Every structure is written in structure tokens, then in C-alpha cells.
Amino acid sequence: MDKILTANAEKYDQELQPYLPGTLSHYRASLKFSYDRAETIFSQSCAFCHGQNADGRGPEAKRLTIPAEDLTAIRTTRQYLYRIITAGVAGTAMAYFTIYDRYQLDDLMDYLNRKYQVLGPPEEVAAVISPQAWAQAQHTYEQTCSVCHGLDGRGSQLSQGLKPAPPDLTAYSLLPHRAFKVISEGYPGTMMPAFGELPQEVRWGLVRAVGLLRTETIN
Numbered sequence: 001m002d003k004i005l006t007a008n009a010e011k012y013d014q015e016l017q018p019y020l021p022g023t024l025s026h027y028r029a030s031l032k033f034s035y036d037r038a039e040t041i042f043s044q045s046c047a048f049c050h051g052q053n054a055d056g057r058g059p060e061a062k063r064l065t066i067p068a069e070d071l072t073a074i075r076t077t078r079q080y081l082y083r084i085i086t087a088g089v090a091g092t093a094m095a096y097f098t099i100y101d102r103y104q105l106d107d108l109m110d111y112l113n114r115k116y117q118v119l120g121p122p123e124e125v126a127a128v129i130s131p132q133a134w135a136q137a138q139h140t141y142e143q144t145c146s147v148c149h150g151l152d153g154r155g156s157q158l159s160q161g162l163k164p165a166p167p168d169l170t171a172y173s174l175l176p177h178r179a180f181k182v183i184s185e186g187y188p189g190t191m192m193p194a195f196g197e198l199p200q201e202v203r204w205g206l207v208r209a210v211g212l213l214r215t216e217t218i219n
Contacts, residue, residue, distance in 0.1 A: 038111035041104060045097060054116055066092045066164065066189030072116040073178035077216050080171040081109055081118065091163025092189075122173035122211040127204040137205025140198065145206070148191060153213030162191055171216040179207045 043052065051058040054071035061068050085105055088096035100108070113119040129137070142151065150156040153169030174182065183203050186194035195203060 038104075038107040041100060041108050042111060045100075049093060054112065064093050064189075066187070068093070070178060071112060071118060073175045074118050074172065075120045075122050075175065075214075076118060076172045078106075078109055078119055080168065080216070081112075085109075089164050091165075122214045123175055125176045125204055125208045125211065127176075127201070127207075129201055129205045129208060133199065133201035134205045134208070136199075136202045137209050140195075140202065141206060141209045145210075149210075153210070164190055166192070169210055169213040171214070173211055173214045176204075176207050176211070179210060180204060183207065 042054075046054075047058055048060045049058045049064065049068040050056055050071055051061065051068075056068045056070040058068060082105060084094065085097050085108070088094050097105070109119065141149075146156065148156055148159045148162065148166050149169060150159070155166055155168065159165050173179070180203060182192065183206050184194060184196045186192050195206070198206075
């Protein structure tokens with residue numbers, strides 16, 4: 001009986017030999033597809049909306065009422081970004097991703113920071129802004145923008161009922177060119193209106209004013 005079993009095992013092994021290289025290759029590929037890798041997490045959980053290049057142009061982005069943000073243009077803190085990822089953004093397609101543990105999400109945030117410097121302070125506005133335009137921009141923020149964003153940038157009482165609520169500008173900012181676009185054109189699907197009627201210099205002043213509200217550090 002042992003001889004028969006051994007012979008059958010050898011025959012079976014010979015029959016399997018042609019398939020082993022392909023099977024091993026498939027197994028090795030599956031090992032590379034690991035959710036312990038930040039690139040995989042981003043590709044499988046983020047890129048379909050935010051795009052493989054994190055520019056907000058993923059294949060599902062065109063279906064969204066509120067566009068996915070261009071992640072390459074944000075500057076925020078680790079704590080604030082972690083809160084967005086784990087809690088989502090109410091009123092948008094940004095879901096919460098509590099399926100990942102803190103170590104995986106830290107790796108994801110580090111990955112985004114290495115590629116796009118998302119964990120950093122706001123950049124200075126390069127545009128020339130006259131004292132008159134700067135004064136008008138400050139007045140516009142105090143009288144108009146603060147209704148939702150609050151004087152300190154942390155949001156007003158009114159904004160608590162908005163979905164999505166405006167971001168906390170003390171911890172979240174945009175690159176100047178992106179902030180200028182949002183101020184000029186608004187943010188589709190949200191309560192953020194367009195202020196394109198304001199002089200260009202004043203809009204750049206608003207970009208500077210919003211950037212100055214950023215007080216929280218990157219850690």
C-alpha cells in the first residue's frame with residue numbers, strides 16, 4: 001500500500017510541475033498586494049476619487065456632486081488629516097476609513113507627505129497686494145467670510161449646521177493658486193460661493209488673510 005501511495009504522489013507531483021511556476025508567480029504577486037503598504041491603501045481606497053496622482057481626478061470624481069479635493073494642493077496637520085480620514089466629511093462622498101489601524105494610516109499620511117508635502121505650513125502669497133487691497137480683503141473677510149468661517153477661522157455657529165462644514169482654517173489650508181481658484185469660483189456643491197467679482201488683487205489679499213489664520217503646527 002505504501003508503495004502505491006508513494007507512486008501516486010510522485011505521479012501527482014509530475015502532473016503539477018507545469019503549473020507550479022505560474023502558481024508561485026501568482027502567490028508572490030499576492031504578497032506584494034498588501035494593505036500594510038501605503039501605496040496599496042491609497043490605490044485601493046483613495047485613488048478612485050482623488051486620482052492616482054492625488055489631483056482630484058479619479059475615475060469616480062465626475063460622478064460626485066462635491067468634487068474630490070486635489071490632495072497635492074492641501075497643507076494641513078497630521079491630527080487634522082487623521083480626523084478627516086477616520087471620521088469622513090459629512091455631506092460629501094468622503095467616507096470614514098476605520099478599517100485601517102493607526103499604523104497603517106500613519107504610513108498613508110507619511111506617503112502623501114513624501115509625495116505631495118500635505119503635512120506642512122501654508123505657502124506665502126507671491127502676488128503683489130497694495131495696502132488698499134489688503135485693507136479691503138481684511139474687511140471682506142471680517143464682514144462676509146467670517147459668517148461661515150468665523151473670525152478666527154475655526155467656523156461660526158452658523159457653520160455647525162452646514163454639510164459639509166467649512167474646514168478649520170487654523171489647521172487646514174490650500175496652496176495659494178488653489179485657494180485663489182476656490183475664492184474666485186466657489187466650491188461646487190457646498191455653501192462656498194464665488195467671489196470673482198472682487199478685484200483680483202483683493203482676492204489675492206483674501207488668500208493671504210486665510211493663510212494667516214493657520215496657527216496649528218504640522219505634528
